[in-house]
Amino acid sequence: MLxxxxxxxxxxxxxxxxxxxxxGVLRRQQFLIRSLEVGGCSDRNTITNQKAMQGIMKFxxxxxxxxxAESILRAITPTLDPNxxxxxxxxxxxxxxxxxxTGAPYFSAISALKIGADLSHVFCTKDAASVIKSYSPELIVxxxxxxxxxxxxxxxxxxxxxxxAEVDKWMERxxxxxxxxxxxxxxxxxxxxxxxxKHARRSNVPIVIDGDGLFLVTNCIDxxxxxPLAVLTPNINEYKRLVQKVLSCEVNDEDAPxxxxxxxKRIGGVTILRKGRSDLISDxxxxxxxxxxxxxxxxxxxxDILSGSVGVFLSWARQKIKDGDxxxxxxxxxxxxxxxxxxxxxxxxxxGFENKKRSTLTxxxxxxxxxxxxxxxxxx
Amino acid sequence: MLxxxxxxxxxxxxxxxxxxxxxGVLRRQQFLIRSLEVGGCSDRNTITNQKAMQGIMKFxxxxxxxxxAESILRAITPTLDPNxxxxxxxxxxxxxxxxxxTGAPYFSAISALKIGADLSHVFCTKDAASVIKSYSPELIVxxxxxxxxxxxxxxxxxxxxxxxAEVDKWMERxxxxxxxxxxxxxxxxxxxxxxxxKHARRSNVPIVIDGDGLFLVTNCIDxxxxxPLAVLTPNINEYKRLVQKVLSCEVNDEDAPxxxxxxxKRIGGVTILRKGRSDLISDxxxxxxxxxxxxxxxxxxxxDILSGSVGVFLSWARQKIKDGDxxxxxxxxxxxxxxxxxxxxxxxxxxGFENKKRSTLTxxxxxxxxxxxxxxxxxx
Numbered sequence: 001m002l003x004x005x006x007x008x009x010x011x012x013x014x015x016x017x018x019x020x021x022x023x024g025v026l027r028r029q030q031f032l033i034r035s036l037e038v039g040g041c042s043d044r045n046t047i048t049n050q051k052a053m054q055g056i057m058k059f060x061x062x063x064x065x066x067x068x069a070e071s072i073l074r075a076i077t078p079t080l081d082p083n084x085x086x087x088x089x090x091x092x093x094x095x096x097x098x099x100x101x102t103g104a105p106y107f108s109a110i111s112a113l114k115i116g117a118d119l120s121h122v123f124c125t126k127d128a129a130s131v132i133k134s135y136s137p138e139l140i141v142x143x144x145x146x147x148x149x150x151x152x153x154x155x156x157x158x159x160x161x162x163x164x165a166e167v168d169k170w171m172e173r174x175x176x177x178x179x180x181x182x183x184x185x186x187x188x189x190x191x192x193x194x195x196x197x198k199h200a201r202r203s204n205v206p207i208v209i210d211g212d213g214l215f216l217v218t219n220c221i222d223x224x225x226x227x228p229l230a231v232l233t234p235n236i237n238e239y240k241r242l243v244q245k246v247l248s249c250e251v252n253d254e255d256a257p258x259x260x261x262x263x264x265k266r267i268g269g270v271t272i273l274r275k276g277r278s279d280l281i282s283d284x285x286x287x288x289x290x291x292x293x294x295x296x297x298x299x300x301x302x303x304d305i306l307s308g309s310v311g312v313f314l315s316w317a318r319q320k321i322k323d324g325d326x327x328x329x330x331x332x333x334x335x336x337x338x339x340x341x342x343x344x345x346x347x348x349x350x351x352g353f354e355n356k357k358r359s360t361l362t363x364x365x366x367x368x369x370x371x372x373x374x375x376x377x378x379x380x
Numbered sequence: 381m382l383x384x385x386x387x388x389x390x391x392x393x394x395x396x397x398x399x400x401x402x403x404g405v406l407r408r409q410q411f412l413i414r415s416l417e418v419g420g421c422s423d424r425n426t427i428t429n430q431k432a433m434q435g436i437m438k439f440x441x442x443x444x445x446x447x448x449a450e451s452i453l454r455a456i457t458p459t460l461d462p463n464x465x466x467x468x469x470x471x472x473x474x475x476x477x478x479x480x481x482t483g484a485p486y487f488s489a490i491s492a493l494k495i496g497a498d499l500s501h502v503f504c505t506k507d508a509a510s511v512i513k514s515y516s517p518e519l520i521v522x523x524x525x526x527x528x529x530x531x532x533x534x535x536x537x538x539x540x541x542x543x544x545a546e547v548d549k550w551m552e553r554x555x556x557x558x559x560x561x562x563x564x565x566x567x568x569x570x571x572x573x574x575x576x577x578k579h580a581r582r583s584n585v586p587i588v589i590d591g592d593g594l595f596l597v598t599n600c601i602d603x604x605x606x607x608p609l610a611v612l613t614p615n616i617n618e619y620k621r622l623v624q625k626v627l628s629c630e631v632n633d634e635d636a637p638x639x640x641x642x643x644x645k646r647i648g649g650v651t652i653l654r655k656g657r658s659d660l661i662s663d664x665x666x667x668x669x670x671x672x673x674x675x676x677x678x679x680x681x682x683x684d685i686l687s688g689s690v691g692v693f694l695s696w697a698r699q700k701i702k703d704g705d706x707x708x709x710x711x712x713x714x715x716x717x718x719x720x721x722x723x724x725x726x727x728x729x730x731x732g733f734e735n736k737k738r739s740t741l742t743x744x745x746x747x748x749x750x751x752x753x754x755x756x757x758x759x760x
Binding site for chain 1: 479480481482483486487507510511514515615616657674676677678679680681682736737738739740741742743
């Protein structure tokens with residue numbers, strides 16, 4: 001993993017920040033050592049696993065958890081080559097969108113395209129499909145999910161199989177699934193989505209889980225447990241429920257890096273992107289933070305940009321690893337994808353806020369994704 | 381056919397490229413002669429037809445396959461005359477749009493208008509119609525196609541006749557049909573579309589076939605065989621299936637110009653626009669390439685811009701030929717339309733990419749069609 005000295009608070013004024021970061025670096029080292037001495041959870045739940053301890057130990061030899069997100073972004077973003085054809089820069093599918101929610105899957109899917117994916121699909125309910133389609137002709141929207149109210153009890157098994165078959169037709173073409181944006185919590189729908197996730201996993205398709213997908217996974221952790229191509233992107237509340245359920249303790253902000261590492265480890269090496277003032281990212285082996293300054297605006301929908309972005313960057317990193325063309329020390333595409341997505345999202349949010357201030361909406365941030373990536377990885 | 385010396389890699393730095401192209405010209409000549417000696421397919425499938433051989437021979441006396449697309453664009457684009465009335469600059473109809481796909485027919489139909497057609501219709505399913513209408517008030521959208529799931533077996537014959545009658549009412553008013561963008565693969569719907577194509581052919585209405593229309597035609601080549609006003613615009617995968625089906629061999633990239641010529645000849649003189657890094661265009665008599673630099677972005681939907689553009693330029697070329705007002709050596713409106721559309725599409729993609737880089741979407745390219753045409757053919 002590429003680790004940069006000092007806290008990276010932006011792409012520009014880096015030299016200055018190296019100097020400012022030095023006292024913070026010492027505090028961080030002291031904190032990590034203290035964490036090891038004290039432990040983060042109750043005895044029953046503390047991780048005594050030797051490997052996890054070593055995972056944290058690594059950081060004591062490093063001046064900061066902050067990832068060199070800019071280098072990772074450059075390393076995993078593919079060169080634009082005129083010889084490549086449609087689909088080779090990524091095919092993403094968002095599973096979400098129901099009677100209530102249509103914005104979230106749109107934000108996630110369109111963000112994937114704006115970053116540079118070639119094709120972006122949405123699998124949602126019939127009610128949601130026309131609306132999501134009308135937001136943009138660029139998306140391919142499949143009206144195939146069903147909620148309980150539209151299915152008779154005796155038809156459930158048949159409908160469930162039909163839904164699965166419809167997604168399965170496409171499954172192997174996708175480089176990543178993003179499960180959860182605007183999914184809702186209808187039990188029948190969530191049951192169908194569980195089956196979709198099981199099939200994705202069998203086909204080795206990476207899965208990014210956010211929003212109501214996290215509600216589903218928190219209640220049925222086996223869906224992702226032990227799957228290294230699963231990414232969970234919880235916000236503060238979703239993280240709280242996850243910690244309570246999996247570690248049977250409360251969130252410990254003092255020992256945040258250790259706890260997210262524990263959690264990722266306990267779920268068998270999935271990658272967790274804990275969203276917050278700084279994003280913390282762990283795969284159970286290492287922890288990284290991304291603290292690039294974003295925006296103080298907290299309008300709904302920003303998490304959806306992030307989930308779509310993780311989908312693209314994870315796919316790109318995975319392809320680079322397959323091609324033997326990746327210069328980063330980490331070889332975990334999920335971890336690299338999260339770091340890149342977190343950094344880009346923050347950069348775009350900052351640009352959006354610069355223009356629109358309090359008025360900044362998610363759509364404004366999406367419009368800044370392209371320029372933000374171009375600032376870091378110019379196409380030449 | 382207007383042929384330019386050297387490889388045309390852009391509208392601007394042409395003089396310079398004439399010089400750079402000279403060694404490529406020699407290589408091209410050598411390659412063409414080699415093609416004639418070696419042959420492109422298995423014995424059973426090689427074209428031994430004397431005329432086709434002559435078609436290739438023409439190029440050995442010419443410095444390059446590259447068409448002078450800029451001159452063709454200027455020659456076929458009609459002067460804007462205040463005395464003309466609505467419809468005289470082109471009436472295009474797109475047959476496509478189903479439950480899954482709504483973006484593709486929109487892209488195709490709106491591109492036709494943005495280039496300068498007067499009226500653009502879409503014939504699609506009921507599910508798709510409201511969505512396509514919502515993308516733009518500029519289009520006339522007919523919700524008349526039906527998919528199997530919405531038609532009872534006993535109603536099929538009646539519904540099929542009704543669909544045909546609805547399109548037929550308009551048929552003679554159209555200058556061109558574009559069949560396939562977002563059509564889907566529902567068997568009943570494709571059956572109805574086959575009938576529409578037969579009627580169009582009987583009325584001598586040109587037909588551009590792309591996307592799922594190519595799936596239909598590849599499985600039933602008689603629909604277009606021997607119809608000189610048919611244009612097929614396959615991408616890499618669609619071309620592969622077409623070659624396998626019609627020539628019973630694999631794609632031969634070494635002998636690409638010869639193979640596309642063979643294919644067009646074998647389908648009885650339809651025009652084929654084989655999309656790729658360079659587009660290859662043949663009507664079975666001649667082969668031309670368009671290599672103007674476009675964009676390395678491969679987002680979905682660019683093929684739909686092209687199919688709508690071919691529809692307009694083919695119609696314009698046909699009108700100019702009817703009026704005895706065309707200065708090009710070729711008199712095949714399908715060939716001229718393809719060269720013009722390929723060139724304009726590439727120019728617009730290049731402009732779009734200049735602005736938006738990796739973030740470029742199909743909508744951004746469509747917004748550049750007007751300026752791209754204006755750069756070549758200013759209205760005065």
